Amino acid sequence: MFVFAGSVAMISFVLYSVEYFTTRLEAFLFPRKFRLRTALKKISKNLGVISSFRELKDIVLVDIVQTLEVMGGAIVFQYEHDIEIIAEGDIDAAEIKQRLQSSALSEHPLYTCIEIHRHEQYASYLVITRNKANTLLGKEEIQWLHLITSYLEVSLENVHLIRKLTAKMQLLASQLPNEQSAHDIQWFRKVMFELQEEERLRIAADLHDTTMQDLFFLKRRFISLLDKYAMNKEDKEHLNNIVNFVEMINNSLRQSCFELNPFLLKEIGLIETVRSYLDKEAYHAPFVLKFKEERASAIEAKDLTTKKHIFRIIQELLNNAKKHSQASHVTFTMTVADRAFVLTYEDDGVGFKSTEARRIEIGSSGMGVEQMKGRVLHLNGQLQLDSREGEGTRLVVTIPIRETMSV
Template sequence: MFKHNNSTEIISVGEIDHRLIEERLTLPSTQDSDLLLFELTRNQEYASYLILTQKKTNTQLGNEELQWLNLIISYLSVSLENLYLIRKMSARLEHLASQVPSEDTANDITWFRKLMFELQEKERYRIATDLHDTTMQDLFFLKRKLAALLDKYSDDWQDSEQAKSLLDYIDIINMNLRQSCFELHPYLLQELGLVRTIDKLIELEQTTLPFEIEFRYGGIDAIESCDIEMKRHLFRVFQELINNAKKHSNASKVYFNVSAASGKLTVQYRDDGLGFRSGQDLVREIGGSHIGLEQLKSRILSMRGVFEIKSGQGSGMSFNAAIPLKEGRTA
């Protein structure tokens, strides 16, 4: 269980009442309870706990069981604390990398930005692979089993309709997982190229977006001659701009253009949303999460590009970037 201010997050295994877990946290440590509570970590941002039910035999934990439990708790405490420190350090380093005072300094830490993005892409690939190889395969197996049961016991019309609705719901979950896998690991960049991959993402997103996207491009041969690393950065820039538009812009239309000519690639984004008043608003609204302004700045700077953001209250936002073309193999 993780507790942050007034909110809690519970990750449970087996049968356990979440309401009882939250109640147990409010009880004094000396008060008897059916749940065993162990504090794992406590820091400025959150506290974490391990909570266990009583043994099914209703017997006390033996000495050997307590020793193993204490060992597990110590490992969990160290792991969670290290994870917290690593995330905190990464966030500070990302912030530092995006707040460099000059272009020369920015070039000096290009290696760091590339390392950070490489680690992010590896983790995204790992998560996408796990989802595809485990959860999606489990859903496929579950659907086959339900379909077999539906064929076997199809006499009851009401039960048959309920089973069909379950199959449809599994298809929806599977479709959402496929979209998540694609966004985590845009494998089509190598197979189809940047432009068609962005088209595919728009096709997947358009049904749920609160605004219309107009995507244009020019100089497609020069765009697709970029190496795969640059294409991946440009795809992530598009993703992050669209995600921020969903969260903050309240726009009805978004324009996105990518073009290449005269050894330079330009990215242009514009929306008709709420906009913002000042640079401070920009940091708060777009940079509120680590995939906002700081990520955009870092990605553009890692490609040795320059960018400009403009906005006004009630007049939407525009983002323009220019990046020197670096041709390379696309596969």
């Protein structure tokens, strides 16, 4: 009995030790397996926080491409009349789209294509290129990808539903009535505006922390080349042009960040922020752009959210003028009269029929006149729109100074 018990204890100790040291040394003994398992844990954990297609690329697709050491990868959504591709790395999105339309993607020798989900409204696929050694994925990597797609299936369905719900909420917000009964559902507009602002702030932060920083370091590298190496006049001029072009892109991104997050509203107020914004836009606007302010300083006493709503309205009107008005002159006027703030927009463009107002999109934001009206109603204000074909457009926003709602 003593020998038997000792043998069992010894065997148990040996087996436990083997398992323990194998687990500890897995990164050295089985590096490929360890890397795949670690990446799987990370991706499965990150999938729980994904709420948009953009996050699919930043959180999931990047990890898949880096883990498998492939040239590139893509998550493809095939709808009834459209194909949407989220790509990372060196992968030809146009070729994938063409082959998917001809049902030849799965047979392509350079791609590994795995169907993630097939829904009545769409089908989704994970497409991976060859690895950097120009060989196809091995059996172990393909099994790992199939496991990843089983996790992705649920997340993609959730993201699709979130996008669908958000689109319906935006449509509903744009169609809310302007009668007194609309005040009963003001909370809905509040939620929609808050979600839009949060998304703008996130995009502005991403641009500032990633793309703009990358361009800054790229510019410094080019300048260091100019200082370090002796070049002939032609090469030096060519490199200077590249530096100037990088700086021009950086300035454009800086302006985009400001439009997404108008931080100057807090620092210098609404009037000066609008003046600065319109002055910059006047340089490349296809019309003469003017701004007038007449005793409107009382608006500066309002809260930051109210000023931000007014600034967004001005942005949307200006974007609309660029896209649709074909005007030669556009004027914005701010004034305060009878305890109300009045914003007036006027142009001498092509105008439109009053019945078309609901269908006009403002800029690239996809916000129509009705949703812009929602901002005004949220501030307990009124919006008057006067336009006729060939006779320009005049829009007047009136917001009570004392009764403006806070978000």
